[in-house]
Amino acid sequence: xxxxxxxxxxxxxxxxxxxxxxxxxxxxxxxxxxxxxxxxxxxxxxxxxxxxxxxxxxxxxxxxxxxxxxxxxxxxxxxxxxxxxxxxxxxxxxxxxxxxxxxxxxxxxxxxxxxxxxxxxxxxxxxxxxxxxxxxxxxxxxxxxxxxxxxxxxxxxxxxxxxxxxxxxxxxxxxxxxxxxxxxxxxxxxxxxxxxxxxxxxxxxxxxxxxxxxxxxxxxxxxxxxxxxxxxxxxxxxxxxxxxxxxxxxxxxxxxxxxxxxxxxxxxxxxxxxxxxxxxxxxx
Ligand code: PLP
Numbered sequence: 001x002x003x004x005x006x007x008x009x010x011x012x013x014x015x016x017x018x019x020x021x022x023x024x025x026x027x028x029x030x031x032x033x034x035x036x037x038x039x040x041x042x043x044x045x046x047x048x049x050x051x052x053x054x055x056x057x058x059x060x061x062x063x064x065x066x067x068x069x070x071x072x073x074x075x076x077x078x079x080x081x082x083x084x085x086x087x088x089x090x091x092x093x094x095x096x097x098x099x100x101x102x103x104x105x106x107x108x109x110x111x112x113x114x115x116x117x118x119x120x121x122x123x124x125x126x127x128x129x130x131x132x133x134x135x136x137x138x139x140x141x142x143x144x145x146x147x148x149x150x151x152x153x154x155x156x157x158x159x160x161x162x163x164x165x166x167x168x169x170x171x172x173x174x175x176x177x178x179x180x181x182x183x184x185x186x187x188x189x190x191x192x193x194x195x196x197x198x199x200x201x202x203x204x205x206x207x208x209x210x211x212x213x214x215x216x217x218x219x220x221x222x223x224x225x226x227x228x229x230x231x232x233x234x235x236x237x238x239x240x241x242x243x244x245x246x247x248x249x250x251x252x253x254x255x256x257x258x259x260x261x262x263x264x265x266x267x268x269x270x271x272x273x274x275x276x277x278x279x280x281x282x283x284x
Contacts, residue, residue: 091114177229180202190235
């Protein structure tokens, strides 16, 4: 399939989809983004994703170049131009183009790009064995609730994970609490309770994280949003969540097994429940 991208009001072939070298996204990482999953043309939690994009824009003072309804139409059109059965929609908004200066001129026209590509998914082997992860002290900025395109710390974290033959790096605060990964949220099962760090400036409010909390509560699983550590008594499972991974077991952390070192029953159950929601969209 030859790919088409949406760039500032036009659908253009991917090869000629370009932005200006003085785009502030390029020079300052002055922008925000979203990643939405799409199954057979139906979007998983589109509204929460678009609302998070709007919140991210508001947080850094960028006015979205169109309404959320119009954005939803553009996302739909971008998928129609690139109709992958399971698609990953990428939306990026930057402050726009201006001569390089930290202080941006007022009333810049924001840059909006949207692409649709094949949704990456964890391999069967990864699902069977679970992911391996490392931990790193958090050296990111103090506004992780904004889905910023300034991802250098996350890139370095992933590179370090890869160098140590792991799939993800999880950030620890100064007291050893597990915050989130470079591109994922993380849950633990501690004494049978599903635990994840509360929403604050140290974690992104993942859309999958919210979905898992809701699905778990509906299934009668107790959920606690509190700071937690890997060395807590009774910790039996860890799982990461994100749009592209859904729910994925994390079975090794810094080369030590998490619980028994194999995907645990709560993780497997929650993954099945999330996949059911995706399947329901696919066949709606
Ligand atoms: N945390 C971080 C730092 C992320 O970058 C992401 C996704 O990119 C997530 C969590 C998961 O968010 P979502 O479930 O909305 O994909």
